[in-house]
Every structure is written in C-alpha cells, then in structure tokens.
C-alpha cells in the first residue's frame with residue numbers, strides 16, 4: 001500500500017478517489033463491515049424496508065464540486081427530487097412550505113416574500129460559485145461581493161435574520177426548522193449560516209434523495225474508486241497509526257478524539273492539548289420506521305415533502321435547540337423527519353413505507369426520546385402510531401456504536417462554536433504535526449453533511465505537499 005485512508009465515510013472515499021486519480025496506489029481501511037459511514041442504508045426495521053442509518057436528504061451532495069467532478073451517475077447514483085424540499089406543519093392544520101422555485105417560495109411567504117426574493121436572488125443565481133467558496137476553509141474570496149452578501153445572512157444569529165426577514169409567525173417557524181439543522185442555539189453567532197445555505201441550495205439545486213438510499217452515494221464513490229484501481233478493506237479497525245507501516249500520505253476520516261487515540265504519543269504536547277479542547281456538540285436520538293401506509297398528515301402538503309420539520313412555532317423550536325445545547329432533553333423536541341419511500345419505491349415493499357425521525361439532545365444523553373418524538377408526529381399526523389409496523393431506536397451512544405465518528409451522538413463531527421466553524425479543528429485545518437498525515441473528516445472544513453469536500457480539500461493538500 002502506498003497511500004492510506006482510514007474510514008470510508010463520504011469524506012474518506014472522496015479523499016481516496018482524489019489520491020487514486022493522481023496515480024497513487026490507495027487503500028481504504030474501514031472498521032465496520034459495511035462501507036459508507038454516515039451514508040449507509042440498511043434493513044434496520046423489517047426485511048424489505050431499507051432505512052438510512054444517518055444521512056437521507058442531500059442538498060450539499062448535489063451542490064458539491066467534488067462529487068460534480070466524479071462520474072457518479074455512471075457508477076449508479078441517481079437523484080430523486082421530491083415535489084417539495086420541506087414542509088413545516090402547524091397546529092391549525094396547514095403547513096408552511098419551502099418551495100424549490102424562488103418565485104413560488106416568495107409568493108408563499110406573503111408580505112415577507114419580496115424582501116426574501118430580492119435578497120436571495122443573486123445568491124441563488126450564483127450558487128455554484130457561492131457553494132464553491134463556502135465549501136472550503138476561510139480564504140481570500142474570489143467573489144468578495146457575493147460572499148459579503150452571504151455573510152450578511154450567515155454571520156448573525158438565526159434569531160436576528162428571522163426578525164429582519166420574517167414578520168409572519170408561520171414564516172419564522174419555517175425558518176426555525178431549517179436553521180435548526182445547524183445543531184446550535186438559534187441566538188448563537190453564525191447560527192443562521194447553515195439554514196440560509198440550505199435555503200439557497202433548495203432554490204438552486206433542491207433537496208434530493210438518492211434512489212436506493214444514501215448507501216447509493218457511498219456505493220457510487222466506492223465503485224468509481226475501485227475502477228481507478230483502489231482497494232477497500234472493510235472490518236479493518238485502525239487502532240494505531242503503527243498499523244499503517246510506511247503508507248504515505250495517510251488521510252484520516254476520523255475526529256480529533258479518535259486521532260488522539262490512534263496517534264498515541266507521536267503528537268507533540270501542544271497539539272494534543274488543542275485536540276483535547278476540541279468540543280463535541282449535542283447528540284441525536286433517532287427512530288427508524290417500517291410503516292404499513294403513508295404518514296397520515298393533517299396537512300396534505302406534507303405528503304409531497306421529502307423532509308418535514310415538526311416543532312410548531314419559532315418559540316418552541318428555539319427552546320428545543322437551546323435546551324439540547326444546554327444539557328436538557330427537550331420535552332417538546334424539534335423533530336426532523338424524512339419519508340423517502342414516498343418518492344423512491346425501492347425503499348419498502350409495495351404500498352408500505354419507511355421513515356426516519358430524529359431530534360437533538362445533549363451529547364451522550366440517555367433519555368429515551370421515543371415518546372416525545374412520536375407525540376410531535378401524532379400532533380401533526382393523528383393516527384401515526386397505528387401504522388407503525390416496527391420502530392428501531394438509536395440513542396446517541398448507540399449511534400456511536402454504529403459509527404465511531406459520532407462522538408456522544410454528535411452528527412456534525414464537532415460543536416458549532418464560532419471558533420470551530422472558522423478554524424476546524426485548529427488553525428492548520430487538515431494538517432497535523434505528523435508528516436504526510438492529514439485529517440479529512442467532517443471535523444475539518446467545511447464540516448458536517450454529505451458533500452465529500454473535507455476529503456477533497458485534504459487530499460489535494462496532501463498531493464500538493466508530496467509534489468514538493
């Protein structure tokens with residue numbers, strides 16, 4: 001083996017492809033028996049029901065410059081766009097909707113619409129440039145005006161932009177559900193960044209799901225990698241860097257905590273201390289379902305949405321996210337729900353369905369959130385419990401048992417403090433003090449989500465260093 005990648009998540013596989021394309025004999029070592037990390041689809045409930053273990057909806061995958069540069073379609077990846085990216089049911093039986101089309105979205109927002117459309121139109125139009133810029137570490141921008149415009153949305157807390165853009169409580173509620181994907185309190189600095197990026201992506205590229213589940217992304221990456229001569233070894237846990245002999249470069253699709261464990265005392269004390277201070281964010285408590293019928297939403301619009309946010313008003317959602325970040329398991333959590341089988345018949349037997357739902361809880365939280373999550377689903381879809389054939393729950397610790405990168409159930413690879421958004425996991429980004437050893441997981445820029453850009457950026461850096 002010449003080059004080695006530890007971990008076969010989307011970032012590990014992307015890094016491996018970049019190395020293999022440059023002509024390096026590259027091996028990926030994966031501790032689990034199935035490859036893909038956060039992009040895996042398994043029969044988690046009943047035979048014939050294919051549930052996404054982690055990621056399900058992929059706005060950033062479709063917007064990823066890395067994935068766009070790989071022939072993934074030829075390797076079996078096919079995107080499906082649900083008619084609506086997201087719906088947000090309310091207690092009056094209606095739903096606020098995130099439409100794909102910017103004009104339709106702005107019409108739906110009523111008096112809030114014109115300002116929304118005016119501000120977002122240039123960002124939506126220039127999304128390929130903008131996404132290229134934000135899916136990298138901080139740098140001197142090539143399109144400063146575009147980035148400054150995005151910065152006006154991304155820098156302030158979500159609570160500030162909610163007040164500026166959305167007078168209507170319905171629209172504020174819709175924005176709260178989207179902004180909460182940041183997994184941070186909505187009054188924290190930069191808490192709007194993720195929500196606005198997801199909104200712009202929705203209008204520019206949609207919130208698609210891959211036919212066959214998120215595993216199809218990992219399988220397409222793996223198939224392309226193998227076509228380049230790469231090798232993947234599953235069931236191969238790397239417990240120490242010593243196992244890798246003189247492989248070079250080494251790219252690690254793992255988080256700082258694991259890096260400390262496998263690098264042993266090779267790391268200088270100052271870097272160790274920095275990595276020991278790296279913070280993990282709230283965890284996820286997740287439920288996977290096999291259902292005998294589609295979810296009986298009160299609002300018919302929810303039937304057409306790939307993602308449904310269940311949490312009611314801005315105030316309720318703001319509280320749920322504040323509590324999860326502050327060490328309290330929310331009584332009324334914001335629930336993020338996806339229903340892929342409505343749009344992709346390969347996920348369940350004919351007429352039956354899959355769904356996944358999760359909420360944010362404190363890191364490592366042991367509270368069983370099943371009842372609280374289902375109370376939120378029943379609130380907007382009475383009769384839901386009656387259609388459940390089987391449910392499987394994952395506490396944050398159980399999530400971590402299935403993927404060692406999910407420390408305490410943190411799905412983002414590290415807390416979104418301002419410092420950890422800008423300098424992730426340190427000012428060196430992918431670089432480590434060890435020669436030709438790089439971090440390339442979502443604990444590096446641009447962070448969480450299935451886009452492969454952490455791996456892509458890290459592998460290019462590694463190749464650049466080899467050529468010097």
Ligand SMILES: Cc1cc2nc3c(=O)[nH]c(=O)nc-3n(C[C@H](O)[C@H](O)[C@H](O)COP(=O)(O)OP(=O)(O)OC[C@H]3O[C@@H](n4cnc5c(N)ncnc54)[C@H](O)[C@@H]3O)c2cc1C
Nearest residue numbers: 007009010011031037038054055056057238441442449450
């Ligand atoms: C419940 C949940 C829902 C999510 N929903 C979405 C979504 O809808 N859309 C989206 O874009 N993102 C979503 N995400 C986030 C997304 O899954 C991650 O951001 C993404 O998978 C990170 O990719 P990665 O390559 O950095 O790490 P991972 O995908 O976590 O992969 C890391 C890999 O490294 C392996 N590994 C770890 N330690 C070792 C070791 N010592 N030796 C060998 N192998 C090792 C792991 O087994 C794993 O396969 C979700 C995550 C979760 C948990």
